[in-house]
Amino acid sequence: MAQKTCFYDYHIAAGAKMSEFAGFEMPIMYQRIQDEHMMVRTNAGMFDVSHMGEFVIEGPQAKDLVQWLTTNDVEKLFPGRVQYSCLSNEQGGAVDDLLVYCLAENKYLLVVNAANIEKDLQHILQQNRFDANVHNQSDQWGLLAVQGPKVAELLQTLTSVNLADIPYYHFVVGTFAGIENVIISATGYTGAGGFEIYFNEKDGPAIWEAISQQGIKPAGLGARDTLRLEMGYCLYGHELSDTTNPIAAGLGWIVRAKNYFLGKEPMLAQKQAGFERILCGFTLTQQGIPRQGYNILNKKGAIIGEVSSGSISPVLNQGIGLGFVALDEAFLDHEIFIDIRNKPIPARIVKLPFI
Amino acid sequence: MNIPSHLKFTPDHEWVLIEGDTATIGITDFAQRELGDIVYVDINQSTDTFAQNEVFGSVEAVKTVSDLFMPMSGKITAINSELENHPEWVNEDPYEKGWMIKVSLSSLEEAENLLDAAAYEALLS
Numbered sequence A: 001m002a003q004k005t006c007f008y009d010y011h012i013a014a015g016a017k018m019s020e021f022a023g024f025e026m027p028i029m030y031q032r033i034q035d036e037h038m039m040v041r042t043n044a045g046m047f048d049v050s051h052m053g054e055f056v057i058e059g060p061q062a063k064d065l066v067q068w069l070t071t072n073d074v075e076k077l078f079p080g081r082v083q084y085s086c087l088s089n090e091q092g093g094a095v096d097d098l099l100v101y102c103l104a105e106n107k108y109l110l111v112v113n114a115a116n117i118e119k120d121l122q123h124i125l126q127q128n129r130f131d132a133n134v135h136n137q138s139d140q141w142g143l144l145a146v147q148g149p150k151v152a153e154l155l156q157t158l159t160s161v162n163l164a165d166i167p168y169y170h171f172v173v174g175t176f177a178g179i180e181n182v183i184i185s186a187t188g189y190t191g192a193g194g195f196e197i198y199f200n201e202k203d204g205p206a207i208w209e210a211i212s213q214q215g216i217k218p219a220g221l222g223a224r225d226t227l228r229l230e231m232g233y234c235l236y237g238h239e240l241s242d243t244t245n246p247i248a249a250g251l252g253w254i255v256r257a258k259n260y261f262l263g264k265e266p267m268l269a270q271k272q273a274g275f276e277r278i279l280c281g282f283t284l285t286q287q288g289i290p291r292q293g294y295n296i297l298n299k300k301g302a303i304i305g306e307v308s309s310g311s312i313s314p315v316l317n318q319g320i321g322l323g324f325v326a327l328d329e330a331f332l333d334h335e336i337f338i339d340i341r342n343k344p345i346p347a348r349i350v351k352l353p354f355i
Numbered sequence B: 001m002n003i004p005s006h007l008k009f010t011p012d013h014e015w016v017l018i019e020g021d022t023a024t025i026g027i028t029d030f031a032q033r034e035l036g037d038i039v040y041v042d043i044n045q046s047t048d049t050f051a052q053n054e055v056f057g058s059v060e061a062v063k064t065v066s067d068l069f070m071p072m073s074g075k076i077t078a079i080n081s082e083l084e085n086h087p088e089w090v091n092e093d094p095y096e097k098g099w100m101i102k103v104s105l106s107s108l109e110e111a112e113n114l115l116d117a118a119a120y121e122a123l124l125s
Helices: A008-013 A033-042 A062-069 A114-127 A151-158 A201-213 A221-230 A247-254 A264-273 B029-035 B108-113 B117-124
Strands: A017-021 A024-029 A045-048 A053-058 A082-088 A094-104 A107-112 A133-136 A141-147 A171-176 A179-185 A194-200 A277-284 A295-297 A303-313 A318-326 A335-340 A343-350 B014-019 B022-027 B038-043 B055-061 B065-069 B074-079 B101-105
Touching: A008 A024, A024 A033, A024 A221, A033 A045, A033 A221, A045 A221, A053 A062, A053 A114, A062 A107, A062 A114, A082 A114, A082 A247, A094 A114, A107 A114, A114 A133, A141 A151, A141 A201, A151 A194, A151 A201, A179 A201, A194 A201, A221 A303, A221 A318, A247 A264, A247 A277, A277 A303, A277 A335, A303 A335, A318 A335, A318 A343, B014 B108, B022 B029
Parallel strands: none
Antiparallel strands: A017 A024, A045 A141, A053 A107, A053 A133, A082 A094, A094 A107, A141 A194, A171 A179, A179 A194, A277 A318, A277 A343, A295 A303, A295 A335, A303 A318, A335 A343, B014 B022, B022 B101, B038 B055, B055 B065, B074 B101
16 A cells, blocks of 8 residues: 555645555646646746655764765765765665755754665665664655745745745755744755755645645646756666666766765776766657667667656757767767667757756 | 547547548547646558557657557548647547547448447446
């Protein structure tokens, strides 16, 4: 039986098409993915992402543990700062990608993918040679991603925290919609601006209703996926896996070579030796939609890679995708072909983001 | 769920309107809801004659792609070219403006293999 978030009844009432995702009944769309996409890109929308996992790590050596577990530099964090990072394994692959919040000195909140909660937790406990306290609080937290260029303005009446003053990848703990101790984080997965709001699940209904009263409508995971793809953001299970080197997936910018972290040596050695395939973005130059698993071909018809994510871009009205492409064919403006149901459709490697 | 009683249906969620020896074909309200936003309807133009149950094209939605199966054998005589610019009509009006092809039928007897509205509804429940 799939789990439900604290917003399940709201999704049903709003007419959502529900589907099981990472063990949760989640809204894929309410009406049309493309309308929800454009609503968020140009105005505002809210996503229930309460299925995401939350771990709190604390103790005198909590920082040392998080530094050991993650590829980005935890030294750069201070209370109120968030960081995108990667949980690495011994072989230099990606256990997960995540957000690391510094709540206080030696107290961190790790926000992980719902599908990986159990795997990540076991991994973290196994690597905890620092005697830190690791609490899996995934069942206690509700999370709404309220995204779009108008969000700061629309939500301002709900809090005394000056929303426009929170820089990107920073957060404030404050009162929101009358609820205390809410994390208001200037982050998101859409590239549209806005906030991710973390709260105790029991306060979910009050927060949903307050946001709704500001005229912000819900958007489903379908639009969340097309929004992140337009920005070229990685999605675990598509661009990242236990055997994917995050540097090959374009995440070299969150791998800090001067740090120590689990799997650093193999991860950097693979980069040094040269990757077989690296992640590229491409746009189709004819009608078609690339999908995960489709082969990428060169002009001779040889397989040179595989699509990891694909969709139509509602902004460009064009097929876009990410895929791992053989190093010698992975350069900007290069023409490749996507094998769409046995038809090679021409595409061009482009710079990310797509828009 | 809209299941018009004057149409016939396939278990693959196509509908058929039979008028004499011509059939108009599209996908059902259930199918369009399952697919979500439809962005292309791609009719296979390499041939115009198809056997019953043969794939005659595909429908691409944002989230997924699905084959279109020929409900009855025949020759395609018309394609709804309006869908090129208005693929959303398949979502908005699957039984009228969202029709996909017209077919000159080879065998009217094949209609016996199709479901009526009550049988199709039973299949969905």
